[in-house]
Amino acid sequence: MLRVIYRALWWIVAPLAVLRLFLRSRRERGYREHIDERFGRAKGRLPEDAAPLIWVHAVSVGETRAAQPLIAALMKARPDARILLTHMTPSGRATGEALFGDRVRRCYLPYDMPHAVQRFLRAWRPSLGLVMETEVWPTLIDECRRAGVPLVLTNARMSARSYKRASRFGRATRDVFGGFARVLAQSPSDAERLTALGARNLAVLGNLKFDMATPPELVARGHAWRAAIGTRPVWVAASTREGEEPLVLDALAALATEDALLILVPRHPQRFDEVAALLERRGLRYERRSQWAEPAAAAAAQAATPRRLPENVTVLLGDSMGELGAYYAASDVAFIGGSLLPLGGQNLIEACGVGTPVLIGPHVFNFSQATADAVSAGAAVQVADPAELAKVLGELFADKPRRTAMAAAASAFAARHSGATARTVEVLMALLGD
DSSP states (O other): OHHHHHHHHHHHHHHHHHHHHHHHTTTOGGGGSSGGGGGTOOOOOOTTOOSOEEEEEOOSHHHHHHHHHHHHHHHHHOTTOEEEEEESSHHHHHHHHHHHGGGSEEEEOOOSOHHHHHHHHHHHOOSEEEEETTOOOHHHHHHHHHHTOOEEEEEEOOOHHHHHHHHTTTHHHHHHHTTOSEEEESSHHHHHHHHHTTOOSEEEOOOGGGGOOOOHHHHHHHHHHHHHHOSSOEEEEEEEOTTTHHHHHHHHHHOSOTTOEEEEEESSGGGHHHHHHHHHHTTOOEEEHHHHSOOTTOGGGSSSOOSOOOTTOOEEEOOOSSOHHHHHHTOSEEEESSTTTTSOOOOOHHHHHHTOOEEEOSOOTTSHHHHHHHHHTTSEEEOSSHHHHHHHHHHHHHOHHHHHHHHHHHHHHHHHTOOHHHHHHHHHHHHHOO
C-alpha cells in the first residue's frame, strides 16, 4: 500500500517539482535546462552500440567529486565500457563536465516515476548502475530489478538519525533496500544499520572520499595565494550553509588574534552574493576571490602569485567552484561547515588530505564515523559553538608545534584509510562480467 501511495504522490509532486526548478533558476539558470531529461526523455545511445554502459549517479558537486577516482578506475579496468554520469543539480552536472569532459556521457536522473524511469532505462540500456552514498529511490530500484540492471548502493552510509526515520516504515523499507544487487558500505556501523533495514549482499569497503587526491596544481595555487596573503594567521570556513555564516562571523569577531584572515567559502554558488551582502551589513572589509586572483582557467596564472592582499581585508570570499583544495592549502586551520547547525556536517577528508588541521562543529550525523576517526587520530578537534570555535582557533594560531602535529596527523589519517576505490572496482567488475 505504501508503494501505491508513494507512486500516486509523484503525480502531484511532479508539477510542483518543475515549478521549483523554474523558481531556483532565477538564481541558477541551469535549473531550467534539460527538463525533459527529468522525465526520462534523453537521447540515450544508439541501438547498434553494444559496448557495456556503466551508469553512475552522483547528486551534486560533493558526490561527483567523490566519484572521480572511482570513475577513473572503472575506465582503466574496462576501457571498452561507456560511462554515463547522472545528476540532480546543475552544479553537479557542471562539475562532471569539468572533471571528465567528453569522456563520459551525462544527463539528469529522472524523477522517481515508473514511466520516466522506464524511458531512461530503455534509452541508455545500462549494464550496471551505481548510486552513491544515500541515494535510495524506491521506483528506480524496482524498475532496475525488473529490467535486469544490477543496481549497487556504493560508498553507502546510514546515520543513526536516518536509520531511525527509515525503520519506521518496516517491511516497505526492507523491500526497498533488499532490491539492491549489492550494498558497499563505508563502515561497520553503516553496514549494521543497512542490514537491519533489509540490505543484502553487503560488504564493508571503506570510504571512497579517502581516495580523492587534491590535484597538485590546486595545492600550488593555494600556496601562491598564501604568499600573497603574507604571514598573518589564515583559517578557512569551508562549505558553509545558510544560517551558518553569521555564526562563523561571530567566531571571527571573538578571535583574540586580531589580524587573522577568514576565507569564507559557501557551499552553494547561488549564495555567493547573499553572503557578500551579509559581509557588507556587518561592516567587514572583504574581497572576492574572483576579483582578487586571476581566473583558474588562465593556465599561466594557476600557480602565479596574485597581487598582495591588503592587510585590512578581514574576509576573502571564496566565490569560485572546484578550488576547495586550494583554499585548504592556503590556510593554517580549516573549519568544516554544515556542522554548527543541525545540518549533518560536510566532508572533512579533503582538508586532511592536504594536511590542514580540522575543526568541526557538533552536528556531524552525516559524517559521524569519519569525524570520530579524525578526532581520535589527532587530526581534528570538535567544538560545541562559535565561542569554542574562536577559542580553539586562537589556541592553534598561538601554538605552531600543535598545528604542525595536527597537520601530520591529518595527512597520516587520510593516507591510512585509502584504498576503497580498488576494493569497490573489484566487486563491480565481478558484477559486470565479461
